[in-house]
Amino acid sequence: MALPPSRTRVKLCGLTREADVDAAVAAGADAIGLVFWSPSPRAVTPAQAQALIRGVPPFVTTVGLFVDETPEAVRRVLSEVPLDLLQFHGHEDPDYCRGFARPWIKAVAMRPGVDLAAVATRYQEAAGLLLDAYDPARPGGTGQCFDWTRIPVRLARRIILAGGLTPANVATAIRQVRPYAVDVSGGIEAAKGVKDAAKIAAFMQGVRDGDQPE
Ligand SMILES: O=C(O)c1ccccc1N[C@@H]1O[C@H](COP(=O)(O)O)[C@@H](O)[C@H]1O
Numbered sequence: 001m002a003l004p005p006s007r008t009r010v011k012l013c014g015l016t017r018e019a020d021v022d023a024a025v026a027a028g029a030d031a032i033g034l035v036f037w038s039p040s041p042r043a044v045t046p047a048q049a050q051a052l053i054r055g056v057p058p059f060v061t062t063v064g065l066f067v068d069e070t071p072e073a074v075r076r077v078l079s080e081v082p083l084d085l086l087q088f089h090g091h092e093d094p095d096y097c098r099g100f101a102r103p104w105i106k107a108v109a110m111r112p113g114v115d116l117a118a119v120a121t122r123y124q125e126a127a128g129l130l131l132d133a134y135d136p137a138r139p140g141g142t143g144q145c146f147d148w149t150r151i152p153v154r155l156a157r158r159i160i161l162a163g164g165l166t167p168a169n170v171a172t173a174i175r176q177v178r179p180y181a182v183d184v185s186g187g188i189e190a191a192k193g194v195k196d197a198a199k200i201a202a203f204m205q206g207v208r209d210g211d212q213p214e
Pocket residue numbers: 013014033035037040041042065067089130132139140141142143144162163164165183184185186187
């Protein structure tokens with residue numbers, strides 16, 4: 001008997017307020033992301049992250065996002081914040097990524113000519129590859145989409161689709177790409193770092209719509 005298709009997982013990223021964590025959990029998010037990259041308007045300190053994570057129930061994954069941090073800085077955060085999964089959003093190599101005894105995902109900027117098959121081979125220990133728009137000025141969180149037709153139909157790693165997703169486009173994105181998960185930050189915000197509960201709920205509805213047979 002054929003198994004039913006599994007639903008698309010959802011990570012909501014860049015949460016900075018307890019009310020936003022509550023809204024994310026209530027809406028059914030599978031994962032919440034905390035940004036430990038200080039230039040981001042969504043950055044949190046380890047103390048803030050600790051407080052935010054306190055409100056997260058079992059079976060919702062807590063993800064820490066880092067950009068080209070020193071290993072010592074990542075370890076310092078991990079010593080204070082019980083993160084389930086690490087998201088590396090810079091130029092981290094596989095040796096670096098495996099150095100924290102935690103599952104990890106690797107962000108891939110969809111720069112012109114990127115060879116995703118080669119990236120999937122290089123990062124074969126990654127729990128997934130997060131595909132994000134390429135912007136030479138910023139490592140991520142740009143609110144920009146990339147051309148989803150550039151994603152190969154088959155890739156040796158789970159795909160987490162990111163970059164400019166919104167309540168309005170996420171269903172189309174899921175139907176077109178069939179990713180393992182989607183990840184959103186700007187598309188569910190009222191202002192940078194401030195999530196909007198209605199947009200979160202609309203995004204989750206968009207994901208459910210995308211998962212329905214057409
Ligand atoms: O959110 C940030 O500020 C950020 C900073 C540096 C690297 C990544 C960042 N966010 C991640 O970017 C993608 C796409 O975000 P958006 O939906 O286009 O706003 C997402 O994975 C965030 O986790």
